[in-house]
Amino acid sequence: GAVVSQHPSWVICKSGTSVKIECRSLDFQATTMFWYRQFPKQSLMLMATSNEGSKATYEQGVEKDKFLINHASLTLSTLTVTSAHPEDSSFYICSGQDLANYGYTFGSGTRLTVV
Amino acid sequence: RKEVEQDPGPFNVPEGATVAFNCTYSNSASQSFFWYRQDCRKEPKLLMSVYSSGNEDGRFTAQLNRASQYISLLIRDSKLSDSATYLCVVSPDNYGQNFVFGPGTRLSVLP
Numbered sequence: 001g002a003v004v005s006q007h008p009s010w011v012i013c014k015s016g017t018s019v020k021i022e023c024r025s026l027d028f029q030a031t032t033m034f035w036y037r038q039f040p041k042q043s044l045m046l047m048a049t050s051n052e053g054s055k056a057t058y059e060q061g062v063e064k065d066k067f068l069i070n071h072a073s074l075t076l077s078t079l080t081v082t083s084a085h086p087e088d089s090s091f092y093i094c095s096g097q098d099l100a101n102y103g104y105t106f107g108s109g110t111r112l113t114v115v
Numbered sequence: 116r117k118e119v120e121q122d123p124g125p126f127n128v129p130e131g132a133t134v135a136f137n138c139t140y141s142n143s144a145s146q147s148f149f150w151y152r153q154d155c156r157k158e159p160k161l162l163m164s165v166y167s168s169g170n171e172d173g174r175f176t177a178q179l180n181r182a183s184q185y186i187s188l189l190i191r192d193s194k195l196s197d198s199a200t201y202l203c204v205v206s207p208d209n210y211g212q213n214f215v216f217g218p219g220t221r222l223s224v225l226p
Contacts, residue, residue: 006158034214041123043202043218044159093158095214104214106158 002028004096006107013084013114021079021110023094028105030096033077035069038091038109050077084114118142119205119217127223132193136220138203139185147206148179150188152199153219159202162188193224 003026013019023033032051036044048064050056050071058064068080077096081088093109121138128134140148148165163170165177165186176189186203203217 036216041218043119043216045216046214091156104161106160109156109158111156 002026002096002098002103002105004030004094004105004107006094006110008110009108010111011113013112015085015114016083018080018082019084019112021081021092021094021112023077023079023096023107025075025096025098025105028096028098028100029074030077030105031074031099032097033069033071034095034097034104035067035077035079036093036095038093044093047079081112084112086114089113117218118215119203121201121203121217121220123218123220125221125223127225128193129225130193130195132224133189133191134193134222135187135189136201136203136222137185137187138217138220139183140203140205140215141184142205142207142215143184145184145205145207146209148177148186149204149206150175150177150186151202151204151216153202154199159216162201190222193222195224195226198222198224 005024035047038044047062048056048058050069052074056069071077094107119140150162151159152162153159163172165179169178174191178187200219200221202219205215
């Protein structure tokens, strides 16, 4: 089946640094990649939607200059958390959509802790 | 009112029990409905789609009530491995775009 490889699985970084999270679709073309954030005991909240080759669409309240999304190819999308702060500590997860069958495939998630 | 609401639980049930969860949604134009399962600190995994006529997959039965705008998930003969958080997911279209996740219901199946 379709697989999205997400790395790193977890990362601990110092406040003020930037962290890049990668999501690769391994056996399908993810025309659209969705990026979610999940705080403890809360649901997944959509941060942004990116389509290959175009700028990401951010949800209300999500700072586009802080959460940089790049979707340069049909198999790779990245989320960079710039100048991370402790309140950015969360579980970040991507989901690729294959327009051939409209299936959603989630990455395994990245647990970010900013200290 | 939140778009998708679920009782967060936790539901603690003994092995072999039958347990049911409900989920309500506010957008009457919603078209696609799903149940996802999420283990602790892991990604959500599709458990089953929910069809208007109701559908069953082994021990799992999902039902949709459009008039009352709720979705249900029934788990029969609970196993220890069923312990997880069950997320209700609703989309306003048939293409799976614009997923809205419920907060999830936590289930613990006890030996």
